[in-house]
Amino acid sequence: MKTPVQDLETFSDNALMLKVKDGHLDKLGLLFERYKKPLFGFFYGMSKDAELSEDLVQNVFFRILKYRYLFRGEGDFKTWMFHIARNVNHDHYRKNKLGKAESVESWENRLGHDDAYSVQLQQDEETKMLTLALDRLPVDKREIILLSKYQEKKYKEIGEILGCSEGAVKVKVFRALQELKAVYQQLEKQM
Amino acid sequence: MEQERINELVSKYNEGQADPAEIKQIELLIEEGRIELSQLRELVQLDEQVMRFEAPEPSGDLDDNFYQMLKTMKGKSKGFSGSRFFAWPEFAPKLAFASVMLIIGFLGGYLFFPSPSSNKEVAELKGEVLEMKEMMMLSLLEKESATERLKAVSLTSEMTSVSDKVTNALLQTLNNDENINVRLEALEALKPFVRDSRIRSELVRSIGKQESPLVQVALAELMVQLQEKSSVKELKKILENENTPRDVKKQIEESIKTMT
Known part of the structure; x- marks a missing residue:
């Protein structure tokens, strides 16, 4: 068996x-x-x-x-x-x-x-900061980053979930990461 | 855009020097697949951090609740589930099959059992055709030519059922037609209707009206076939008649013998 x-x-x-x-x-x-x-x-x-x-x-x-x-x-x-x-x-x-x-x-x-x-x-400071930054992102941007994480960057599949092209997903990920970076840097300054 | 310019944009971005307009350009190039996200080092680093970042573990409650639900659903799925039966993707083929069977049923019913209305129409048509034949027969019987009258009499053989008008016309022909062949044909035509007692008695009466030996013998033979004993009296009258040929008398005597 x-x-x-x-x-x-x-x-x-x-x-x-x-x-x-x-x-x-x-x-x-x-x-x-x-x-x-x-x-x-x-x-x-x-x-x-x-x-x-x-x-x-x-x-x-x-x-x-x-x-x-x-x-x-x-x-x-x-x-x-x-x-x-x-x-x-x-x-x-x-x-x-x-x-x-x-x-x-x-x-x-x-x-x-x-x-x-x-x-x-x-968890360590860095991760904490990242988590905080992530939390401050708008829902759609947080969602795309999490989907990218849990779908292991399979942008074509993510496109199927969101109903858009692979290229469009990449742009969304790019924008979300851009914003995450900005928020992260802002948090760093505050610390 | 040339590859060189693209590379320039990428390195500018990686150095943190790209202005908003250039970032827009980069976005377009990403969408077109000419820049991969992996080329943008700074973002890759951040992305990797996100990928590494571990979410907390769900508690044991999640497992308990899940397996409880699975157990409940298993119990449900064993029985008949109306919602599952009617769930469209599964229900559609069932519905299609049922519809096709229904249509086949209707078609079969229509083909094998014609509707009462069409039955009625056919009956009406048949009736009309029969009426026309009768009219034709009656008008032909009045023609002078014996051939025409013979044709008229033979028309009745095609009729399955006839009106009294037709049988009366046939009896009239049998008794009064000047042509013996026509009379004989009329007698032949009357044979299918001998079950009718009125016709039988008319036939018996007709015996006395015949002068032609051929018709007399034909009638006598029919009487034997029908075992019509009431005809004996009429037949005896023929025997008593002096003008009756000897052969005919002999024939009729035999017929009387078989009936009595």
Whole structure:
């Protein structure tokens, strides 16, 4: 009998997802193990809220299950998944409009109960600054940088997620990094 | 733009010397694929920092919640799910198949069982044709030429059902036509309708009206076939007639014998 670890190595994302589509829902567990961290990282990068990010990761996998019949196996599973992740993120902010009206209490709450955030605080200065700079970027620029990170700079695939050309994605990444650099330098001066 | 100028722009950017207009140019070149992001050193450094940057780990709750959800969904997917059945990508072929079968059904029904309305039309048409044939037959019977009258009588053989008008005309011809062949043909034409008791009794009565031995013998033979005993009386009258030829008498006597 094969162990999950062996399965992880032998099955491609697409093959696994096609199995899920055929009704072998168990196989989604393997995809979950592969992608829970990048997805969590993406949502956390967007919201800085660990609990919310976990909920959103869960939402992504719920949607993958719900819309599994839409997966055709032609494109890349990861691209499809991040497409869903982006929609989940947008839907969440559209519903709650959290980004704009956050109370101080919710921040305190988050700092108090969020182990992940305290881990974050222990990281080195440079990373801390970068995180801060990233947080100060507008949502769309932060999103493109995180997508570039978690999609491992596959600009063509990111273009599929965003619905634009590879060239346009590169320009977006360029602009976002430009701005990140500017914010970063500004923070350095303040320190 | 020449490659040299592009290189110049890139190095200017890397030195932090590019002005906004030049940055715009760089953006265009990036979009066209003539400058790769990896050429822009300073940005690459920042990008690498972002890539290295590790996000915190999700807690164990995420796993628990996920596997709980998977379990629930597995339970659900085993049973019949209406939303899944009607989910468009899967439902579309089912719907298409059902529609095609429905159309085939309708077509089959239409082809193999003609609708009552078309049935009615056909019946009406048939009726009209029959009426026309009858009219033609009746008018032909009044012609002087015996051939025409023979044609008229033979027309009835093509009719599956006839009106009283036709049978009366045939009986009239059998009794009164001057041509013996026509009379014989009329008798032949009446044979399909002998089930009708009125026609049978008319035929019996016709025996006394015939003078031609040929017709008398033909009638006698028919009476034997029908076992029409009421005809014996009429047939005996022929026997009593002095003018009846001997051969005919012999024939008729035999016919009477087989019936009694």
